[in-house]
Amino acid sequence: MEKLKSKFIGSLVGLALGDFLGAGGRRYTDDTAMMIGVAESLIESKGFNGENMAHIFVKNYENEPFRGYGPGPPRIFRMIKFGRKWNESLDKEFYPPDGSFGNGAAMRIAPVGLLYYDDLVKLREVAHRSSRITHSHPLGIEGAALEAYAVALAVKNEPKELDRYEFLKKLGDFVEVDLYREKLEVMKKLLKEGAGKAKVVRELGNGVEAFNSVPIAIYSFLANSSFETTLDYALNVSYGGDRDTISAMTSAIAGACYGIEDIPREWSDKLENKDYIVVLAEKLWETYLEVGSCHGGKAK
Numbered sequence: 001m002e003k004l005k006s007k008f009i010g011s012l013v014g015l016a017l018g019d020f021l022g023a024g025g026r027r028y029t030d031d032t033a034m035m036i037g038v039a040e041s042l043i044e045s046k047g048f049n050g051e052n053m054a055h056i057f058v059k060n061y062e063n064e065p066f067r068g069y070g071p072g073p074p075r076i077f078r079m080i081k082f083g084r085k086w087n088e089s090l091d092k093e094f095y096p097p098d099g100s101f102g103n104g105a106a107m108r109i110a111p112v113g114l115l116y117y118d119d120l121v122k123l124r125e126v127a128h129r130s131s132r133i134t135h136s137h138p139l140g141i142e143g144a145a146l147e148a149y150a151v152a153l154a155v156k157n158e159p160k161e162l163d164r165y166e167f168l169k170k171l172g173d174f175v176e177v178d179l180y181r182e183k184l185e186v187m188k189k190l191l192k193e194g195a196g197k198a199k200v201v202r203e204l205g206n207g208v209e210a211f212n213s214v215p216i217a218i219y220s221f222l223a224n225s226s227f228e229t230t231l232d233y234a235l236n237v238s239y240g241g242d243r244d245t246i247s248a249m250t251s252a253i254a255g256a257c258y259g260i261e262d263i264p265r266e267w268s269d270k271l272e273n274k275d276y277i278v279v280l281a282e283k284l285w286e287t288y289l290e291v292g293s294c295h296g297g298k299a300k
């Protein structure tokens with residue numbers, strides 16, 4: 001299979017699989033449901049359209065309200081349904097004063113990292129704007145941008161040539177919030193010393209806040225060297241924390257690096273709606289070839 005296509009499919013199937021296994025292996029949850037919404041909207045609009053994405057979120061939520069959504073999004077969806085604009089900082093009304101810094105924007109961001117993997121300016125812009133539909137706190141938004149960029153870097157890197165310290169350095173150059181830059185420094189130290197899992201959890205966190213989950217997801221990817229060991233590691237360090245989301249964010253990065261061929265079939269064959277997620281990833285890849293590449297034209 002074409003390498004880039006395999007990476008797109010690996011990332012979205014990976015995300016869903018991490019969510020699915022992290023949630024107990026019966027159903028995937030809101031992480032995958034909302035990632036599907038992001039991908040559907042990027043494909044349908046050939047790029048970002050906030051109004052369209054917000055309404056797809058609402059439609060998907062109404063079709064499948066049982067996906068384990070947190071308390072915030074359904075309230076936002078109701079406001080949008082009754083006419084509120086997508087970028088009116090809705091979450092500030094119930095997470096005052098600055099909105100939510102949970103990982104709800106980061107958990108679904110992988111399609112943005114894929115579509116704009118070679119256009120950093122656009123990646124940041126769309127990561128921020130798509131996050132704003134549900135999250136307006138700078139830490140929630142920056143966490144999503146960081147996760148998107150980690151997915152993008154994973155697309156660009158071949159597993160055998162992956163330089164983990166260079167990967168961290170690039171993330172550090174990209175990120176605009178000190179708290180994340182500090183966590184990237186901690187990750188460098190933990191990698192160097194080959195820290196045990198308990199220490200990793202203690203220093204990076206494994207909770208629902210974006211800054212306590214995006215870093216450990218990136219770290220789980222960097223501390224391993226195959227899709228299988230990466231997801232296994234993520235399921236381990238997120239135990240007792242935000243397991244489905246951390247495993248989803250980790251596997252989205254790992255899948256983007258290793259490609260679909262490296263995801264064990266005995267795992268992916270059990271995944272709910274796998275065929276649809278594969279089709280969606282293929283369409284996102286086609287959208288990239290059409291509009292997503294750096295110079296606006298066909299990719300080479």
Ligand SMILES: [Mg+2]
Pocket residue numbers: 029030031068244245
């Ligand atoms: Mg979830």
